[in-house]
Structures are given as C-alpha cells and as structure tokens.
Amino acid sequence: MTRNDFSPGTDNVLMDLGFDDAKALSAKAALAFKFNTLLDQRGLNQTEAASITGMSQPKVSQVRHYKLRNISLERLMQALVSLDQHVEIVVQPARRALAPGISVAA
Structure with missing residues (x-):
C-alpha cells in the first residue's frame, strides 16, 4: 500500500471499523x-x-x-438515573448540519 492509498474516516471510529451497529454502540459507549x-x-x-x-x-x-x-440503551439510562443523573432524550428534525441518526452527549 502506498502512502496515498487510504480512505478518509468519519467521526465514528466504530463505523470506520465496519461495525453494523456503530451508532448504537457509540451511544452506549457514551x-x-x-x-x-x-x-x-x-x-x-x-x-x-x-x-x-x-x-x-x-x-x-x-x-x-x-x-x-x-446491555440495552434503556438499561444504561436507568442505571444513570439510579445514580441521581437526569437523562434527556431530544427528538428533532434532521438538518443539513445534523444528519439523521443517534447521538448522546454525556
């Protein structure tokens, strides 16, 4: 492979590695x-x-x-609530700057 033979990555390393459920795994990881x-x-x-x-x-x-x-996303959210955290889910229309998908900010 030469130095120029590469494919650009995304902002999701799990997707870059080929995981089918990369978005859900990223949310779970957060x-x-x-x-x-x-x-x-x-x-x-x-x-x-x-x-x-x-x-x-x-x-x-x-x-x-x-x-x-x-481990489900729901179970992780319930565990955080039991540790006195507020978990908020926001649903909004996708825009050009924000593509359809799942994101978690923790």
Whole structure:
C-alpha cells in the first residue's frame, strides 16, 4: 500500500471499523463512560454499584469493561438515573448540519 492509498474516516471510529451497529454502540459507549466516571468519582465497587442500580454484578462488570452488546440503551439510562443523573432524550428534525441518526452527549 502506498502512502496515498487510504480512505478518509468519519467521526465514528466504530463505523470506520465496519461495525453494523456503530451508532448504537457509540451511544452506549457514551452512557457507559458517564456511568464508569460516576462509579470512580463515588468510589463504588461493582457490588455496590449493582445494589444501587438494580443491575447484576456481572452486568456492571460488562459496563465497566465496555462490553456493551448485551446491555440495552434503556438499561444504561436507568442505571444513570439510579445514580441521581437526569437523562434527556431530544427528538428533532434532521438538518443539513445534523444528519439523521443517534447521538448522546454525556
């Protein structure tokens, strides 16, 4: 491959890597990052986090390690709410600057 043989990437590395569910995984990753940050800030271990959120300890472990395929967006949002966070979903028309899709700001 020569230096000029490359394809430009997007702003979504998961899409660039060919994941079919890249947008959903990106949203889950953003929520998981916030979840993990909160656990770190509060000094909670996985068992304590499971007790507070109603998740099982193995599910908390999956989120801690960003293994998110078996965790729903809804479950991640519920876990954040149980950690005293406000989760807001905004639906608005797509515009040229904002293409149709899913985005999460955490």
